[in-house]
């Protein structure tokens with residue numbers, strides 16, 4: 001608190017406004033699917049377009065930081081066309097007119113790259129017609145770990161398949177099925193996907209109740 005003002009709350013509001021402007025800018029028709037949508041949970045991507053919940057503060061800050069990195073290096077976006085569908089990709093950087101670079105800001109550096117990030121980077125390689133890409137994970141201490149990727153047709157087919165499914169479901173206004181993964185635990189749509197009723201228990205269901 002600063003005087004009578006809750007500055008933390010005000011900063012959060014400013015972040016939220018900036019995030020909402022950024023999201024509105026990416027309002028797309030169902031014929032245009034961003035690689036970031038097709039590479040993550042389809043259901044999450046659907047909710048984000050059709051019935052979004054406000055972002056949590058971690059998501060807001062991470063999205064804005066990534067957006068600023070892209071703006072810093074020219075916000076390079078391209079698309080890969082398949083029939084009437086366009087898969088859009090935004091590269092964080094293209095080095096030496098040859099290598100597509102993607103940054104991921106993480107709390108803990110991974111030992112292997114996340115499949116979602118590989119699918120995304122691979123889509124960038126096809127959209128920008130490049131052969132090699134570099135995925136860089138960085139944490140807030142500035143430590144990094146890098147992985148390289150050569151473009152791969154099988155992975156392209158997978159993201160096309162996922163983009164087509166999302167496009168069809170958006171047009172038909174049908175919610176995709178849940179895709180259970182560790183991401184669900186920190187997902188803002190958790191309660192929509194997993195209806196739950198929390199009950200305190202004295203382990204009675206195991207026959208270990210008071211009178212058991």
Ligand code: SF4
Pocket residue numbers: 041042043044177178179180181183184185187188189190193
């Ligand atoms: S909770 Fe899981 S299945 Fe549901 S939208 Fe989020 S990531 Fe997808």
